[in-house]
Amino acid sequence: MDRAADRVYEALRAGILDGSRRGGSRLTETGLAEELNASRTPVREALRRLAAEGLVDTAPHKGARVTDWTPHDLEELYDLRSELEAHAAERAATRVGEEDLVRLAGLADQLEQQARRAQPDLEAVARINADFHDCIQAAASSRRLAAVLRSVVRVPLVLSTYHRYSPExxxxxxxxxxxxxxxxxxxxxxxxxxxxxxxxxAAKDVLMRTREHPAGQPAEHPPTHFVPDSIPEPR
Incomplete structure (x- = not known):
C-alpha cells in the first residue's frame, strides 16, 4: 500500500505543481482512484500527505480541493519567505564552511550553464535552485528555522516559479x-x-506579474530562446 500511496502522491503532486490541477479543483477519492488505477486507501493517504504540505485543502463533508492561493495569500507568503530566507542567509554567512562554499559555487555554476542553453531544462533549474537554498538553510544551523521555511515554500506557486521566468x-x-x-x-x-x-x-515580482497566465507564459515577457553565453563564465 505504501508504494501505491507514493505513486498516487507523486502523480497528484506533479499535477498540482505543473498547474494541470488548478487551484480550487475538486479531488474526489473515487475519481482519483479510477483515474490513477489505484484503490481509495492509497488515494486517501496521498491526499493526507498533500494536505500536510499545504497543497490540498480538506474539510469535513466537503472533500478535498487543490489549494487556491489568493493574491493576498501570495503577498503574505513571499513577505514571510523573504524575512526567513534573508535571516537564514545572514546566519549562514558566519557559519558556512569551505565544503559548503564549494558546493554552493558548483550549484551556481550549474544554474549558469542551464541559463546559457537555448532551451534550459527548467525542471533541472528548479532542483538546482532548491539544492542551493537547502544548502544555505543547512549552513544556517537552525532546525526551527528550517522547519518553518519548509512550511512556507511547499506551495505550488513557489515551487513552479521557474516555469514562469523569462530569459532576463x-x-x-x-x-x-x-x-x-x-x-x-x-x-x-x-x-x-x-x-x-x-x-x-524578484521571484515575487515574477509570480505576481504572471499569476493570471499559465506557467511558462509570462504576461510581460513572452517565452523566447535564451541567448547562449549571455552569462559570463564563473571566475
Missing part, C-alpha cells in the same frame, strides 16, 4: 546566486541578507 528573469536569478556565494566567502552577513532579500523580491 533567469539571468538575474543566476546573478543573485553568484553574489550570494561571494557574500558567503566574505562571511558578510549583511551583504548576504541584502542579496537574498532582493532575490526573493
Amino acid at each position: 528573469d533567469l539571468r538575474r536569478s543566476c546573478a543573485h546566486h553568484r553574489e550570494l556565494v561571494q557574500a558567503f566567502r566574505a562571511k558578510d552577513g549583511r551583504w548576504a541578507r541584502a542579496v537574498m532579500t532582493a532575490h526573493i523580491a
